[in-house]
Amino acid sequence: MSEFAKPPLSPVQISLDVSTGSLSPSGPTLTRRLLDLKGCFKNTEAWQREVEKSNPIVYQVISSVVPETARELPQSITTIFAGDCAGELYMTKGHQHPDPQGEIYYGLEGQGGIILFDGKKSAWVEITPGKIGYIPPGWAHRSINTGKSDYKFLAVYPGCAGHDYQWVLDNGMGLRAFKNNNNFELTEF
Helix, strand or coil, X not given: CCCCCCCCCCCCCCEEECCCCEEECCCCEEEEEHHHHCCCCCCHHHHHHHHHHCCCEEXXXXXXXXXXXXXXXXXXXXXXXXXXXXXXXXXXXXXECCCCCCEEEEEEECCEEEEEECCCCEEEEECCECCEEEECCCCEEEEEECCCCCEEEEEEXXXXXXXXXXXXXXXXXXXXXXXXXXXXXXXEC
């Protein structure tokens, strides 16, 4: 476990700055570049060219001081930057929870949503500022920025849930999100 917080925790107030997507006090920050999303984009040749050219930051996750341990409810702020790779919109890696648990996302800024996949069927839940998206237990999920500016959301989840990124690489998500003029479209794959 990280040194930033160890149970038992004392009651704490956490401040959220929507404009910067930051928490105070904060825990670890995770920054994912295009290279870190190997296997996520459909056009692997375009992905490789972009990685070699500039390897941009695709998204960042700032965690709170609440640790990912049983009986705790960690929170994080994810910012997905606007962009695409060969027309496929910037996204998170996506994951499934090894310990199937529900999760909520609350939209803070920008346009986006979640692609969900239970291994058989896919779903899309749009999450915009002030909207809550619910992810049921057992559904893999990946967030997508569908707008022209940063997309930010708050995630709250059980600390025991865990993150299995390999499951998404092995099973896919059933849907992909692509630019379509001034909008986006979801396509099956």
